[in-house]
Amino acid sequence: MEGLTLTGVLRKAAGEFPSRRAISVPGRLDLSHERLHQLVDDAAARLAAAGVSPGDVIALAFPNTVELVIVFLAVIRARAVVAPLNSAYTEDEFVFYLSDLETKLLVTNAEGNAAAEAAAAQLGIPRAAASLRDASGTLELSLPDGATTADVAVTPLAGRVNDPSDVALFLHTSGTTSRPKGVPLTQLNLAASVTNIRSAYRLTESDSTVIVLPLFHVHGLVAALLSSLSAGASVALPAAGRFSASTFWADMRASGATWYTAVPTIHQILLDRHASRPEPVYPKLRFIRSCSASLAPVILEHLEAAFGAPVLEAYAMTEAAHQMASNPLPDDGPRKPGAVGRPTGLEMAILDEEGARRPPNVPGEVCIRGPNVTKGYKNNPEANKAAFAFGWFHTGDVGFLDADGYLHLVGRIKELINRGGTHPSPPIPIVPCIPLCNLSVLESLHLLLRREDIAHRSGRGAVGPPGHRARGGVRRAGRQVRRGDQLRGDTEGRGGGGRGRGGETLPEEPGSVQGAEAGVHHGLAAEDRHREDPTADRGRVLRASGQGTKGRRLKPSPITYGYQQP
Incomplete structure (x- = not known):
């Protein structure tokens, strides 16, 4: 039973590696696995004593802090359901999510x-x-009546035994093309996912990483945090609570990091800093993982050359409790740039419209099944009927498996944008970056701008051959997007091939574009059609090129995208 629940997996790791470091914040504290386990059990008992019952949904609104990690694990240990939310949401967004979750308690940091x-x-x-x-x-947990859990009589949690079927984590899809869907993930889903990830990358107690991604999102939460803890490995949280390129490598060296996982945007920012301010020495890494967006082969090559480690691209989504496929470590097989790897710990098939398997190299819908896959969306029978058919979960992604079993993604079943309640198709195909070029904006294929009367705007970017410049473009901070405008992305010469998926960011003011060009990372994977840019404060995104927010000038990078109004 212990290996079938996340709490059991983490308890086992704490028992095997009690004195090894579990989590640290540079310059603040270090917690061993044993100490973390004690803090989690104590906090869980206090939550239970304060009235938290099994099945209650507890929403969290924190930056990346140790308190977030402890409360997150404590809620699950108490057999309640944890729902981490983006602390940068607006009040209206919080109203939607807290209501949809049927939240019983909101927990924040002391501030x-x-x-x-x-x-x-x-x-x-x-x-x-x-x-x-x-x-x-x-x-310390303050309570709604002004008391703290220190004032509450606490008894051990012996009566609350975690079960594999317990819903432990509740996340939402982003709702880029529809209303956000609630995704309940069980103890078994999470235990299976961290086991798959730990096995794919051979994580052990000797590994360490710095978490650069937000812990309200499944990528940072499962791939970086929970998978590491389940292996007896350690994680470090940036002291500022978020990714900073200026301190990242110092944190990596201080924590003895052996790997890290990030989205392509962060990889690009690190490459830019390497080009302008290289570190005197880089830590020796076993591998670098990339997920949540398509990684251009040229960026993969630059990463490997700059940081001396194999770059492994992976494929993931919320409904699978994160990872579904990954390129292997060098000892386990070749890595293929442009492919998202082989299935990891689950069954994957490419199906046609009738549910029949497609042969190798023939595109169809990517479908999965396994113990890490959710059993269904919350209170959404229509979505469940569409997503669960023929005994498979249908990802909505189009791709093919090659003769070696590697997955290549080529598009989405429904490339639709929600605009004022209607769903127009994208005006032009999405073309992911492949050629070597000079960039004028982040690797982006979608630009989704939001305002009250228009749900989303769409944009497309394409890359041209070296030397070509992006035409047009929305280039000035605060430039207004008028009702009816359609932003197209183009260059004077188009290159690349295949299809990708996109995500959304919110401009600082409704209807305006911030920075040189308002781009987001291109080819966002199914799990990450989300306002998730981990480099962003609320309403602003640090660009890896052009005139960034706050007037910062950031170094150009090797891919070109432009946006123009037709």
Whole structure:
């Protein structure tokens, strides 16, 4: 039973490697696996004593902090359901998510979150705050009545035995093309996922990583945090609570990091910094993982050359509790640029419209099944009917398996954009970057701008041969997007091939474009059609080129995208 629940997997790791470091914040604290386990059990018991019951949904609105990790694991240990939310959501967004989740309690850090608290007050949801002063103390949880959990009589959680079928984590899809769908993930889903990831990358207690991705999102949460903890390995959280290119390599060296996982945007930013301010020495890494967006082969090559480690591209989505496929480590097989690898720990098939398997190299819908896959969306029978058919979960992605079993993605079943309640198809095909070029904007294929009367805008980017410049483009911060405008992306010479998927970012002001060009990473994978850019503060995105936000000038990079109004 222990290996069939996430709590059991983590308990086993804590028992095997009690004194090894589990989590650290540079300059603040270090927690061993044993100490982390004690803090989690204590916090879980306090939550239960304060009235949290099995099945209750507990929403979290935190930056990336140790308190977030402890509360996250404590909620699951108490047999409640944890729902981490983007702390940068607006009040209206919090109202939607807190309501849709049927939230029983909102937990924030000690500093609080004004938007989340206002939304919770509007919905009549109580709020608690969590703080950990140092590694030797206990996690303090304030309660809605002004008391703390220190004032509550606490008894051990012996009566709450975690079951594989317990819903442990609740996430939402992004809703780029429709209303966000609720994805419940069980203890078994999470245990299977971290086991698959740990096996694919041979993670052990000797490994360490720095988490650069937000922990409200499945990529950072499962691939970086939970998979590491399940192996007895260690993770470091940036002191600022978010990714910073200026401190990343120092944090990696200080923590003895052996690998990291990130989205292509972050890889590109690190390459830019390497070109302008190279580190005197880089840590020796076993591998670099890339997920949540298509990684251009040229960027993969540059990463490997710059940082001296194999780059492994992976494929993932929320409904699979993250990873579905990955390129292997060098000892386990070749890695293929442009492919997202071989299935990891689940069954994968390419099916036609009738549910029949496609032969190798013939495109169809990518379908999966396995213990890490959700059993269905919450309260959404129509979505479940469409997604679960012929005994498979249908990802909505179009791709093919080659003769070696590697998955190549070529598009989406429905490339639709939600605009004011209608769903027009994209005006031009999406062309992922392949050629060597000079870039004028981040590797982006979609530009989704949001305002109250128009749900989303779409944009497309394409790359041209070396020396060609992007024509037109939305280039000035604050430039207004008028109702009816359609932003197209083009260059004077088009290159590349295949299809990708895109994601969305929110401009700083409704209807405006911030930065030199308002791009997001291209080819976002199914799990990440989400306002998820981990390099972004609320409403702004640091660009890897052109005139960035706050007037920062960032170094050009090797891919060209442009946007123009027809």
